[in-house]
Amino acid sequence: MKLRYFAWVRERIGKPEEEIELPAGITTVADLVAWLSQRGEEYAHAFENPKVIRAAIDRAHVRADAAILGAHEIAFFPPMTGG
């Protein structure tokens, strides 16, 4: 599964994307955020306030309780500031 990071989430983690093997028991976006947060200081920093983190599965917005089974690409980013 490919993970992509944008804006300050990308800066804090220190890379724009990576491939991961999803561990057993991780079924929702919120589970994935919790698991990533334990991977190191940079992840803990990026996800220190999970409420502000937005996520997309295969390029469509999803909520934290969304199931990630079958996802090819999951992206994490701060609230958007376009327009």
Next chain:
Amino acid sequence: MAATVRLQREPFDAASEVDKLRRGRGDIGAVVTFTGICRSDETGAPLLAMTLEHYPGMAEAEIARHVEAAERRWPLLGVAVIHRYGRIVPGEDIVLVVTAAAHRQDAFAAAEFLMDYLKTRAPFWKQIEFAGDGRTDAKMWVDAKQSDDALADRWTASSGRRAAE
């Protein structure tokens, strides 16, 4: 209906986009054009430039979804949305929304709807550069505004208002 959604690094020409939408059409009675421009200050500090990061692929898809939602909601005769990314200096254009309809109410409402959603749902992030004084970080990510969320929320059915088009 003719809809254009485009992301580009280069500046755009609003007049030519309007011309493309209305050329040879006798049914269009109203065209609304919105241009978002990079201001020269943010919270009082002079701005050097703004860099827009985006999520390629998703940004186009998300804008297209909202264009389709606007088409379902109002009888539109043409839509163009162009959003720039990369480094933009004050005075330069950032975003263009053009809506065409037979009557002005539909064109105005659809343009406002599209802008409200672009602000809160299109995957773009603004980072601003200040004229650094050497002491503080001269680059800063712009925080999302709750007022923008409120503006986008007013178009959803649960808020009650304006939902009955």
